[in-house]
Amino acid sequence: MKKLRRKVYMVAGYNTIAMGTGRKEFNPRKERPGLEEYIKEAGQGVLKKIGGAKNVDECVIGNFMASRFNKQANLAGFFPYIDKGLKYKPAVRVEGACCSGGLALITGMKSILAETADVVLVMGVEVQNSVKAIYGADILAGAGWFKERKKGHVYFFPGQFSNRAGAYYEKYGKDSTQQAFAKWYQNAIENARLCPTAQEYHNTTGDLMACGLTPPNGKSFVDNLNLYSCSKVSDGASAIAVVSEAGLKRIGIPKHQAIEVIGYGQVEEDLTQPPKDLTELSTTKQAISEALANAGITVKNLRTAEVHDCFSIAGVLAVEALGLARKGKGPDYILAGNTTRKGKTPINTTGGLIGWGHPTGATGVHQAVTILEQLTGNAGANQIDPDPKRPYGLTVNMGGDDKTLVAIVYKRG
């Protein structure tokens, strides 16, 4: 892939709370903020840091299924609702299932690269607690091929990833894999407890490993995954400014408070085809290797990464796709503590999808905000020790069952 023809930065991130079960303020029976309120909060959060709407050239919003969760389309029309100053500015909504946030980042970056903009307000949003989980499963199933829905599981995507977990158990052993799932859960919750916007911030479970080892129950859920192996249903929005060097100057933020995008991989796989190997995320692997090659670094240079652990099996497979562990060795790598905050390569330092939450269309943007905070030393209680020799971070955002992928490599600005 061609080298980036112009420097691209990300700066001024903002996350709303990831709202849903587990948060003390969440009550499914009470009326909650609508989609537009999440958009407004996240958008204003960024505008405040970049000197207001006047500094924005373009806007991008990533969203998966507001058309069904909230009966709302035409989301770009909410930008002027964030701030009157955004009226008449170019805006677009992009969709790629749970990779919608990642696609929003890429779309913003391309505006910078195309030199049509120097400051792009990029956002992702999803409000999913509007329906019961049983109907939400139908909506989220739209990330797969609809013709496969009929024969799929009640909970379609948990069913797909349960099949992956089952195949992994068979090939590489059930016990160590389930231990690794539990360890993954423990790490997600421990990190989320440090992050006030995380859905699991209020989690007080005593023995997280024991909880994570709860045997899966195919009768009430899926055969090979328990509920702790799954991200929850979340409402939330995340936003960030994607800017050029000129843009940075315009908004008056020094480079060291920004991260620079030094490479990316954007990859699409055929939605109608089943995965060739259930024990591998081959599209994810492709996106990551393109991004690293584009950045000119290897996985060893990464200080931290945000991976798309919609299910703990996806977390294990992402560790392998990153090349941190060989195929089948992901569980050992995780069980050795390498992915924890004190580990070699801390992963999902604010909890990831399982701990922080998974407002589907917002997740890709949330990942970028976390890397921004970590590499610029603004991660608060979640801050990991910086490593001057490894000033790099990576995000990988996945739509569907390893179909739509965006991986981005960042360097401290």
Add this chain to the structure above:
Amino acid sequence: MTYDERLQHVSVLGAAGKMGSGILLLTAIEMTDLSLKPENKGKPFVLNAIDVSDEALAGVMKYLRSQILKIAEKKVGVLRKIYADRVDLIENGEIIDQYLFEALSIVRTSTRIESAYDSTLVFEAIREDPQLKVSLFSQININNKKKPWFFTNTSSIPITMLDTEAGLGGRILGFHFYNPPAIQKLVEVIKSKRTLKEVEEFGLTYAKNLRKVVVPSHDVAGFIGNGHFMRDILYATSQVAVLSDTMTDVEAIFAINKISQEALIRPMGIFQLVDYVGVDVCSYIMSVMNSYSKKEKLYSPMLEQLLKAGIKGGQFSDGTQKDGILKYEKSRPVAIYDLKKKKYVPTEEIREKVDKKLGKMPVPPSWKSVVSNPENNRIFNTYFAELKKTASPGAKLAVSYMLRSRIIGQQLVADKVAFNDKDVNTVLLTGFFHAYGPINDYITLDH
């Protein structure tokens, strides 16, 4: 006639009532599931919801819709398999809607008893009036050529009497659900002297398919559940009278209600339970039982006085509690009716005074924390040992209440109402949601 055929044409009498609507719901689900079996494809299934008021029946349809929706949502996994060959039903939502449609299309509301003339099975859940039951049964029996089977939900009237008086020839079974039928696990099954074997067998299969716990009871008025409950009420009201030496009636009601709930670790106090069932219903059940009782007078002057004052309790159609002996706010008791002053006295005005009179009590575990706790036997042993050691008036009241409940249970076995101690305990555990059975060793007579 097979099980499935028997359930092809069913009527529920009193379908708009509290019990009838629950029975209607459970039967609608069972019939819908049968209708979806491949071998029953194309066969009509009809469930008549019969009651006297069109308005109430409209309310029942709303209740059915909301409940069936919840049930369908819970079992969508099974439904996806059942509808596997329906290419037009893909999403969970579409499958749930289809099931809801099919279940509701089985149900026909009617205010005419004639609707039951084609049914092979008739559930009866009308009010506890022996003569009314007999007259409806015989009317249907005479006009229905299919020799229908009658399942009565009576909680007090002897089945043999209904069988004989209505001339049913053993085509009857006492099938007593607990309130609310969709939730409470218990069904008391009572045979008349002539109940046919196949009627009983069908009843047991039906109960099993509904995942109910069956406890057989002898055909003695009140059976096990009300046999215990009514005597429990009588003991409670007699204690109110005893306490009136040292406190006002309102204070005494508060004290007994509190002791029977908190100190005995029950889901609600005895007077709240009377309100839940209805003061009028309790009084009526007592009078029915009394008419069959030779050695014991089952009559509560206090309940009669309350009824005279217009205090009835019971529930609104949406299931919320009406004011009765106690007054409720958000389902919690907040005041107690004063028969002398003809008004409710807030519990907050008397709580402190009563607590002082009851004296020091060991802190009981909450009912919620022990009801399905597998370790609860240990918790009970510790708590009741503590209670026995406590010398306060409140603790003594609690201990004697426990003992009385135990004696009532044992007497039901001695009088050949219940087959054994275990059945008595099962009824209280599964029909009344008690956390332990009344016949236990936590507190015995030697204490």
